Amino acid sequence: MDSKFKGIVVENSETIVEMWLEEVARLKEANRTATISDDMYDNTNREFVEVIFTSIKNQGAIKAVETFSEKIISLGWPLSYITDGLQVFRRVTINFILSQSDSMDTDSISNVLSSVDRWVEPIIRVLVNEYTGNWENIVSLQRVALQELSAPLIPVIEGITIMPLIGTIDTDRAKLIMESLLQGVITHNSEVVLIDITGVPVVDTMVAHHLIQAAEAVRLIGAKCILVGIRPEIAQTIVNLGIDLTNFPTKSSLKKGFMAALEMTNRKVTDVTPCEDNIGDLIESLKGE
Incomplete structure (x- = not known):
């Protein structure tokens, strides 16, 4: 990311985060997370945006991105939560950077767009690849388990x-x-x-x-x-x-x-309940023993 734009984003991170949280909150119904409690949704959003900012401050912070993705998968959150959240972050960040300049020519706007894309796209790639890879593994294991149980004898x-x-x-x-x-x-x-x-x-x-x-x-x-x-x-x-x-x-x-x-197989079910006389004989024989 361009150092100038990076400085703007880092210095105004709190403002950008609040703008992002506000927009993401409106997507709760659309990205199939409506059943998640508000507290968990808000906490996860803040963790998500923290991961995003960690990646801009440290370009090699892929581990944090992967760890967050694994957590989302284990919680059963939809992939749309990740993709929608990153698209919203891209839009909010671009709009904020552009708002900091009174006048920007076409080249400057293009530079902002490409700069933000170079930052966000690798995060999208890592998160989506991690997400799909884990789901494919889960589906594969489930398929094997179903096959084992599909025709028991x-x-x-x-x-x-x-x-x-x-x-x-x-x-x-x-x-x-x-x-x-x-x-x-x-x-x-x-x-x-x-x-x-x-x-x-x-x-x-x-x-x-x-x-x-x-x-x-x-x-x-x-x-x-x-x-x-x-x-x-x-x-x-x-x-x-x-x-x-x-x-x-x-x-x-x-x-x-x-x-x-x-x-x-030349067998049949028969009643083996002993009659009263047989019961008496059985009791006497047991006494004799």
């Missing part, structure tokens, strides 16, 4: 496992479901897999196609699939779309599906 009893599906199923997720399903069937030595779509909001042609493919793949490795969680609206959609699930056993609930899986 849960062994219930020997030979029977359940795969509960929640949320929208797209092509990428369908691929993960297929991989997890096949690997899980082998790992758990499953005979029957219950695919529970109770939490899937929409079952269209594409989703049904992926589910049928998954069931066919499971059949090829010696196991069977039962589709459970067929809600009335899902059943109606499947019929309207003409989707053929003839070779894919379906049940309306997980309970019914589990009972069917027991039958497929």
